[in-house]
Amino acid sequence: MKKKYILIISLVLSCLMLSACNDGGTPPQPATAPPVVTEAEAPETEAEPEEAAEDETEDEGRDEEPAFEPITIEGPVIDFADGDFSFVTPNTNEDGSIDGAEINLSVVEFNGQQQLKVERLDGDVIKPRFDITAILGDEASKCARITMELTVEAQNPDQPIEWASGAIGTSGGDGGGTWAQTDWACPDILDGVVTAKFEAERRFLLPTHRFIDDSPDNHMLVMAWDLRAGDEQEPVGFNLYITNIRFWDDDGGLMELFPS
Numbered sequence: 001m002k003k004k005y006i007l008i009i010s011l012v013l014s015c016l017m018l019s020a021c022n023d024g025g026t027p028p029q030p031a032t033a034p035p036v037v038t039e040a041e042a043p044e045t046e047a048e049p050e051e052a053a054e055d056e057t058e059d060e061g062r063d064e065e066p067a068f069e070p071i072t073i074e075g076p077v078i079d080f081a082d083g084d085f086s087f088v089t090p091n092t093n094e095d096g097s098i099d100g101a102e103i104n105l106s107v108v109e110f111n112g113q114q115q116l117k118v119e120r121l122d123g124d125v126i127k128p129r130f131d132i133t134a135i136l137g138d139e140a141s142k143c144a145r146i147t148m149e150l151t152v153e154a155q156n157p158d159q160p161i162e163w164a165s166g167a168i169g170t171s172g173g174d175g176g177g178t179w180a181q182t183d184w185a186c187p188d189i190l191d192g193v194v195t196a197k198f199e200a201e202r203r204f205l206l207p208t209h210r211f212i213d214d215s216p217d218n219h220m221l222v223m224a225w226d227l228r229a230g231d232e233q234e235p236v237g238f239n240l241y242i243t244n245i246r247f248w249d250d251d252g253g254l255m256e257l258f259p260s
Contacts, residue, residue, distance in 0.1 A: 087131040124225060131219060132220055140213055141213045142249045145201060145204065150198045161238065163186060164186045184201075
C-alpha cells in the first residue's frame with residue numbers, strides 16, 4: 001500500500017514538471033540595480049580650457065597704449081579744425097624781443113584732432129599770446145570764464161614728465177584792465193609719462209580783471225613751466241598742445257567768436 005502511494009506521488013510530480021516545460025515561458029529574472037559608475041570609470045570629456053579663456057578675456061580688456069578720446073564740443077569753440085592760428089603769436093617785450101622761451105607754433109593732428117602745438121625751442125617759460133580783441137571783438141568785457149584742454153608732451157621719451165604746471169594770464173590793456181592769472185598744475189606727481197592731459201580755466205573774479213571792450217591790447221597768455229623728470233627733478237624739453245578753447249559769459253553761455 002505504501003509503495004502505491006509513492007508511485008502516485010511520483011506520477012503527479014512528473015506531470016507538473018512536463019507542464020512547466022511545455023508552457024514556453026521563462027522564469028522571472030531577479031531585478032538588478034543600474035550599474036554604478038565610479039569616478040575612476042567615468043568617461044573622459046573635453047573640458048573647456050578655463051585658463052586660456054581667462055587669458056583671452058584679459059587680452060580683450062587690455063590696451064597696449066593709453067589713448068585720449070577726442071571731445072566733441074557743442075557751440076562756439078576754438079578747436080583749430082580749419083588750421084588757422086593767425087590770432088596766436090609768441091609774446092614779445094616792448095623792444096620786440098621774445099618774452100620767455102623761444103617757441104615754434106603750428107597746427108597738427110594730435111590725439112585724434114587738430115591742435116595748436118607750442119614747441120619749446122630754448123628758454124624757460126613758454127608764452128603763446130592770444131589776441132582776444134580778434135577773438136571776441138567789442139563783446140570782450142562780457143567774458144567771465146575761459147576753459148581749454150592742454151596736453152604736455154616730453155620731447156625726449158627717455159626723459160618722461162613727472163611734474164607739470166603753468167598759468168593762464170589775461171590783460172585788458174592800457175585802458176584800465178589789470179594783469180591777472182590762474183595757475184594750473186597736474187593733480188599729482190606723474191609716474192614718468194610721455195604725455196599728460198589737463199583741463200585748465202581762467203576765471204575773472206574781479207571786475208577790474210576783465211577785458212575792456214575795443215581795447216587793442218586785450219590778450220591771453222597760456223604759459224607752461226616747471227616740467228621736470230628724474231630723481232633730481234631736472235627740467236625737460238616739452239611741447240604744449242592746446243585745443244577746445246571756450247569763452248563763457250556770466251549766464252554760463254558760450255560766447256560768439258571772431259565777429260566780422
